[in-house]
Amino acid sequence: xxxxxxxxxxxxxxxxxxxxxxxxxxxxxxxxxxxxxxxxxxxxxxxxxxxxxxxxxxxxxxxxxxxxxxxxxxxxxxxxxxxxxxxxxxxxxxxxxxxxxxxxxxxxxxxxxxxxxxxxxxxxxxxxxxxxxxxxxxxxxxxxxxxxxxxxxxxxxxxxxxxxxxxxxxx
Numbered sequence: 001x002x003x004x005x006x007x008x009x010x011x012x013x014x015x016x017x018x019x020x021x022x023x024x025x026x027x028x029x030x031x032x033x034x035x036x037x038x039x040x041x042x043x044x045x046x047x048x049x050x051x052x053x054x055x056x057x058x059x060x061x062x063x064x065x066x067x068x069x070x071x072x073x074x075x076x077x078x079x080x081x082x083x084x085x086x087x088x089x090x091x092x093x094x095x096x097x098x099x100x101x102x103x104x105x106x107x108x109x110x111x112x113x114x115x116x117x118x119x120x121x122x123x124x125x126x127x128x129x130x131x132x133x134x135x136x137x138x139x140x141x142x143x144x145x146x147x148x149x150x151x152x153x154x155x156x157x158x159x160x161x162x163x164x165x166x167x168x169x170x171x
Contacts, residue, residue: 025129037097049076049085051123056090057148059101061133066145069093079154083120086153090146101141104131118158120150129164 057066072168075082087109090121094103106127113121132139143162151157162169 008108020145042108048080049074051075054086054089054153055149056086056093057145057152058090058093059138059145061141062139065143066115066141066148080114083112083122083150083154083157084109087122087146090149101138101145102133103142105130107131118156120160121155121163122160123163123166127171 047104051072053070054073054075055068056071057067059066071089071093075085075087091103091107091109093099094101094107095105104127106125108125108128109122110125111123113123132142147160150160
């Protein structure tokens with residue numbers, strides 16, 4: 001006959017295996033849902049417009065430097081869509097792995113609003129802020145990269161304000 005304390009131990013071990021199996025299944029489902037929502041915001045370059053070579057400013061975390069590169073992008077004639085296409089070219093560069101300046105792969109421009117001819121409001125996805133590496137210098141590199149690329153490729157923009165999911169954030 002098996003002693004009572006062995007039966008209790010075996011029962012607890014079986015219960016632990018069952019609970020951990022259920023948790024693993026739930027974690028996998030959660031991961032699939034997050035991947036599906038991330039792909040909904042994945043940077044996609046504009047499908048319409050004429051292909052053009054533009055200059056983008058890319059941040060390099062290892063060297064704490066910014067360097068100009070050229071990229072082939074379809075540029076629409078509409079100014080708002082042009083802004084989105086230019087910024088998505090930079091974000092697509094950062095979404096590649098390995099990346100010189102890693103951002104979340106779901107970082108994207110949700111919408112662009114012109115408050116006046118020279119003032120722009122950019123609404124970014126939550127992944128842009130939530131998946132950004134921490135540190136003031138890395139944030140400054142990101143913003144400098146985006147803003148300088150924008151002013152180099154879209155004329156007349158002097159002021160830019162960033163929103164995340166339609167709301168202001170501290171950093």
